[in-house]
Amino acid sequence: MTATPSEAPHLQPSATQPQAAPSALAVDGLSLSFGGVTALNGVSFTVAVGEIRAVIGPNGAGKSSLLNAVSGLYRPDSGRVWLGGHSFAAVPTDRLAALGVSRTFQNLALFKGLSVLDNVAAGLTHRLRAGVLAQVIGLPTARRERADAYDRAEALLAFLHLEDARDRPVGTLPYGVQKRVELARALVARPRLLLLDEPMAGMTLTEKQELTGCIRVARDDLGATIVLIEHDIGVVMGLSDRIAVLDYGRLIGDGTPEAIRNNQAVIDAYLGVAHDLEAGEGI
Template sequence: MSLTFGGVAALLDVDLHVAEGEIRAVIGPNGAGKSSLLNIVSGLYRPDQGEVWFGDRSFREVPTSKLATHGVARTFQNLALFKGLSVFDNVLMGLAHRVRAGLLRQIVGSPLARRIEAENRAAAEEVISFLHLSEVQDRMVGTLPYGLQKRVELARALVVRPKLLLLDEPFAGVTVTEKQELSQHVRNARDSFGATIVLIEHDIGVVMELSDRVAVLDYGRKIADGTPDQVRADPAVIDAYLGVAHEDDTELAI
C-alpha cells in the first residue's frame, strides 16, 4: 500500500503479511512510516493505493467504529486512558461495543441488559487478573506509575479477546524491569488468548528477543523482512540505523 501527505510519501508500495498466531514487529528510524502503516490498519488513515485484509475480508477504508467486531484492538503510543476512572472501569470501556440492549432497556434493567453487564464485568475481571492488576483495580489510573498504566491499556485492548492486537510502542518510557514484565505479558497474550500481534517499537533489543518476524521500514519503503537473525545481519538495515558503511560480516549491534 501507499500513502502520501501533501506530496510527501509516507509509505511506498509496502506490503506486510502477518501469519496467524505470530508476533510481528515493524521497526525503522524516526519518520520511516511505521505509525502510518499502523494507522491504516486501524482505520485512522485511508491509503492512496492498496487494501487491508482481515482473513478473507478486504477493506479499502477500515471501519474504525467496527474494529472490535472484526476482532481488532489497539494500544497507542500516547496513553489513551481515562485518568480519573479506576483501572476496572478503564478496562470495562474496552467492551462498550457489546452494549446492544438499548438505552431504555438498560435504564429499566432488562434481563438482556443485566446479562450483558454481568458478562462484561466478568471479562474485565478475567483480563485484570491475567495481567496481575487485581491489587490496583479500584485505583484511579492517573495515580498509577507509568509502567502500570501501560499494562492497563494492554488490558483494555485484550478484554475484547482480539484476533489481531496492534501495539504502538508498548515499551516506550518504561524501565528495564517493566519492559521484561511487559514482554512476558505480550507473549502470554499470544499464547493464552490466541492473539496475533503486530507491534511498533524502537527498542531493538526487545524486538529481536520477542518477535517471530521483523519488517524494517526506511523512508516509507520496506527494506527488509525476515526472522530477527536475518534482519539483524542485513546490510540495508545496518545502514538505515547506523548510517555508516558496512562490511559483509557486520551485524546490527543490540
C-alpha cells in the same frame, strides 16, 4: 541491550513459511502522504495467524502511520488492507472491534476520568446487546451482560497484575501502569489481531521483561496475532517471529530476526552506528 538470548521465540520454525499459512493481516502496496511528505510508499507485507510480527525503523519511518492506516485512522492514498478475509481501501474504524482487531496507541489513549476497571470493561461495551432503556431499567439480560463484562475485565486485571489499581481513576496512575491498562483494554475483547504501538516506551527493564511475558501469553494462551512496533531492538529480536523494517516509508527488510540482523540494507539504514562500530572492530 536489555533482552537476553534466552527469550528466543517459540514459533520460529512455523513462521518461516508465512505464505502457506493464512494471513491475519496483509497490506498490499500501501501508500500514504501528508501534503508533500510521504509517510508510506508502496508497503506490502503479511502477518501470519499466530505470529508475533515486529515493525521497526528509525523515527519517522512510517511505523505509526502504518498502524493508523491498518486501523482506519488514516485513509491510504492507494493500496489495500486485508483483515480477516476482507479487503479494504480504507479500513472502517467503527468495525475494527467487530473484526476482532484491537490496538494500543503510542501516546496513551485511555479514558482518564474512568477507573481502571471501567477502562478495561469499555473494551467489551461494543458486544453488549441490551439497549439504553434496558440498562437504565436494569433488566436481567442487561445486568447479566454487564456482570459478565466486568468479570472478564477483572480476570484481565489479574492477568496483568492491575488488581491494586482497580478502582483508581486511570489518570492518577504512573505511566507504566497506564500502558498496561491500555494493553488490558485491548486484550479484554480477545482480539484475533492485536496492534501494539510502542507498548514498552518509557518502561524500566523489569517492566519490559514482564510485558514481554504478557505479550507471549497473549499470543500463546489468548490466541492473538500480534503486530508490534518497538524501538528496543533487544526486545524485538527476542520476541518476534518475523520483523518488517521501514525506512522513509518503504519496506527495506522483511524476515526472521536472524535474517534482519544480517540484512545489509537494514544495517545501513537503521543500525548504521552498529555497522560502523563492527567495521571499526574488524579493522
